[in-house]
Amino acid sequence: MRQKARWSFLWTAIAIVLVLAASPTIQRPTFGAREQYAPLLVKTPDGLTIRAQVWGNPSGPEILFIHGFSQSYLSWIKQTSSDLTKTFRIVTYDLRGHGGSDKPLNTRYYQNDRVWADEVAAVIQAANLKRPVVVAWSYGGRVIGNYLRYYGDGHLAGLNLVDIRSKTDPAWDGEVTRNTAAAMTSDDVAMNIEGTSEFVRGVTDAPLSVKDFQLALAYNMVVPTAVRAALRGGANSNMDFTAEFKKLKIPVLVTHGTKDALIKVAAARYTASVVPGARLSIYENVGHAAFLEQPGRFNKELAEFVLKATGMHP
Numbered sequence: 001m002r003q004k005a006r007w008s009f010l011w012t013a014i015a016i017v018l019v020l021a022a023s024p025t026i027q028r029p030t031f032g033a034r035e036q037y038a039p040l041l042v043k044t045p046d047g048l049t050i051r052a053q054v055w056g057n058p059s060g061p062e063i064l065f066i067h068g069f070s071q072s073y074l075s076w077i078k079q080t081s082s083d084l085t086k087t088f089r090i091v092t093y094d095l096r097g098h099g100g101s102d103k104p105l106n107t108r109y110y111q112n113d114r115v116w117a118d119e120v121a122a123v124i125q126a127a128n129l130k131r132p133v134v135v136a137w138s139y140g141g142r143v144i145g146n147y148l149r150y151y152g153d154g155h156l157a158g159l160n161l162v163d164i165r166s167k168t169d170p171a172w173d174g175e176v177t178r179n180t181a182a183a184m185t186s187d188d189v190a191m192n193i194e195g196t197s198e199f200v201r202g203v204t205d206a207p208l209s210v211k212d213f214q215l216a217l218a219y220n221m222v223v224p225t226a227v228r229a230a231l232r233g234g235a236n237s238n239m240d241f242t243a244e245f246k247k248l249k250i251p252v253l254v255t256h257g258t259k260d261a262l263i264k265v266a267a268a269r270y271t272a273s274v275v276p277g278a279r280l281s282i283y284e285n286v287g288h289a290a291f292l293e294q295p296g297r298f299n300k301e302l303a304e305f306v307l308k309a310t311g312m313h314p
Contacts (some may be wrong), residue, residue, distance in 0.1 A: 036055075037053035037054055037055045037080070037092075038053070038054040038055075039051065039052075039053060039054075040052040040053065040054055040091075040093075040126055040127060041126075042093065042119075042122050042123050042126040042127075043122065043126075044096070044115070044118055044119050044122050045115075045118045045122065046109065046115055046118070048096050048101065048102040048104070048109065048119075049101065049102050050093055050094065050095075050096065050101045050102070050119060050122065050123060051073075051093065051094050051099060051100035051101050052073075052091060052092065052093035052094075052123055052126065052127060053073055053080075053091070053092045053093065054089070054090070054091055054127060055080050055085050055089075055090040055091070055092070056080075056084065056085035056086070056087075056088050056089050056090045057085065057086060057087055057088060057089055058089055059089070060087050060088040060089045061087070061088050061089070061133070061157075061306050061307065061310040061312055062088070062089050062090075062091070062129050062130065062131065062132035062133065062157075062310075063084075063088050063089070063090045063091070063132060063133050063134075063135060063302070063306055064091045064092075064120075064123070064124065064127075064129060064132040064133070064134045064135070065079065065090065065091070065092045065093075065134075065135045065137075066093075066095070066120070066134060066135065066136045066137065066140035066143050066144060067092075067094075067095065067098070067137055067138075067139075067140060068137045068138030068139040068140055068163075069138060069139035069228070069231060069232075070098070070184065070196070070199070070220045070223045070228055070231075071095075071098065071137075071138075071139075071219065071220065072094055072098055072099040072219035072220075072222070073092035073093055073094050073099060074099070074215060074216075074219050075137070075216075075219075075289075075291075075292075076092050076291065077215075078291060078292060078295035078299075079291060079295070079298075079299060079302075080092065082295065082299050083299070084299055084302070084303060087303065087307075088303070088306060091123065091127045091129060091132070093123050095119070095139075095140075095143065096109060096110070096115075096119060097109070097110060097223060097224070097227035097230075097231070098222070098223050098227075099219060099222060103223070103224055103227055105224060105226040105227065105230075107230040107233075107234055109230075110227065110230035110231055110236065111230060111233075111234045111235040111236050112235070113146045113149065113150075113235070114146070114150060116142070116143045116146040116147070117146040117147045117149065117150035117151060118150075119143075120134075120143060120144065120146075120147040120151075121147065121151055124155065131155060131156060131157040131310065132156060132157060133156070133157050133158040133159070133160065133305070133306045133309050133310065134156055134158075134159050134160070135159075135160040135162060135302065136159065136160070136161055136162065136164060137162040137163060137164070137289070137291070138162070138163050138164060138262065138263065138288065139231065140162075140164065141161055141164025141165060141166065141241075142164075142236075142239055142241075144159065144161075145166065145239065145241035145244055145245075146241075148241065148244040148245075148247075148248070149241070149244050152247075153247075153248055153249060153250045156250055157250060157251075157306075157309045157310045158250050158251040158252065158253070158305065158306065158309030158310075159248070159250060159251075159252045159253070160252075160253045160255060160302060160305060161252065161253070161254050161255065161268075161271060162255045162256070162289075162290065162291065163255065163256050163257065163260055163262070163263055163268070163288050163289065163290075164263070164267070164268075164271065165263050165267040165271075166240075166241045166242055166245050166267070166270065166271045166274065167239060167240040167241060167242055167270075168237070168238045168239050168240065169267070169270075171264075171266070172263055172264045172266055172267040173262075173263070173264070174202075174260060174261040174262045174263060174264055174288075175202075175261055176198065176199060176202030176203075176261040176262050176288075177261075177262045177263070179198065179202075180195045180196070180198050180199040180202070181232065182195070183195020183196070183198070184196055184199060184225070184228050185225050185228050185229040185232065186225065187225060192221075192225060193221070196217065196220050196221055197217060199220065200213060200216045200217050200220055201213070202261045202262065202287070202288070203216070203262065203287060203288045203289050203292070204286075204287040204288065204289055204292055204293050205257065205259035205261075205285060205286055205287035205293065206286075206287070206293055208292070212292070242274055245271060245274050245275045246274050246275070246276070248275055248276060249276075250309070251277070251279075251305070251308065251309040252275045252277070252278040252279070253278070253279050253281060253301070253302075253305045254268050254271050254272045254275070254278050254279065254280045254281065255268075255281045255283070255290055255298070255301075256268030256280075256281075256282060256283065256290075257282075257283040257285075257286030257287050257288060257289075257290050257293070258282060258283065258284050258285060258286065259285055259286055259287050260286075260287055260288045261287060261288065262287075262288045263288065265282065268280060268282070279305075281301060283297070
């Protein structure tokens with residue numbers, strides 16, 4: 001196992017070098033005064049270290065962002081570098097196996113529903129969040145679904161469910177999900193890079209800028225293939241949070257793009273149909289990440305939703 005882990009991390013390093021070498025003009029994201037965060041290390045009950053980031057107005061209404069499969073807290077750069085930080089206290093973090101967080105390769109760290117619930121609870125506690133609105137994107141829907149299963153919604157002010165699925169249904173799989181699954185879990189580094197590149201391109205309907213694509217590809221490649229396989233396989237290959245969503249007593253905003261090539265918009269319509277009082281916000285001609293493609297509208301809708309959910313706005 002140690003030898004396999006060494007090769008996994010070596011291949012990841014090689015992949016990142018290749019990404020950087022392919023474009024000599026790559027730039028680091030430039031963080032201005034409003035983009036500074038306070039780093040936060042979170043210990044989970046099963047012994048992992050999770051890297052979190054605290055942004056914005058220390059006394060503002062709280063938002064907790066949960067990213068998706070093979071992503072990073074950097075997925076939310078168009079939110080954490082926006083005017084949202086003037087009003088809200090924002091917490092982002094890297095899921096286990098992602099970004100700067102611990103990346104054990106044993107499947108037990110990923111294929112036990114309780115560990116995901118406990119991880120969210122640990123971040124909420126460590127960041128001293130009182131009643132946050134949680135924004136859960138894509139695989140983050142599974143993460144928050146597990147949190148609701150074990151902890152309920154009593155500590156939350158609201159939910160923004162962004163391009164998630166509330167249960168497994170192959171009919172909701174988009175072509176990018178089907179086309180990249182094997183390559184993104186392959187030990188062949190060239191295949192892995194190719195599949196991950198296709199995946200990143202498929203996240204949005206409109207092409208990302210060169211800079212944003214380079215950044216996204218790099219943080220996707222940080223996730224070991226063994227972690228990706230564990231996230232998609234075994235006990236994680238099937239889920240159903242319909243019962244948990246039906247019991248929700250907090251405001252819910254369901255956001256989805258009509259051109260989502262990973263999870264079809266029918267998944268959002270189902271989720272909105274089972275959540276009491278849910279509001280459905282459909283983005284026409286937008287892919288799997290409205291917060292990247294239309295950050296202006298996304299941030300405005302999120303701000304209005306959080307202010308209303310937290311009682312700060314009628």
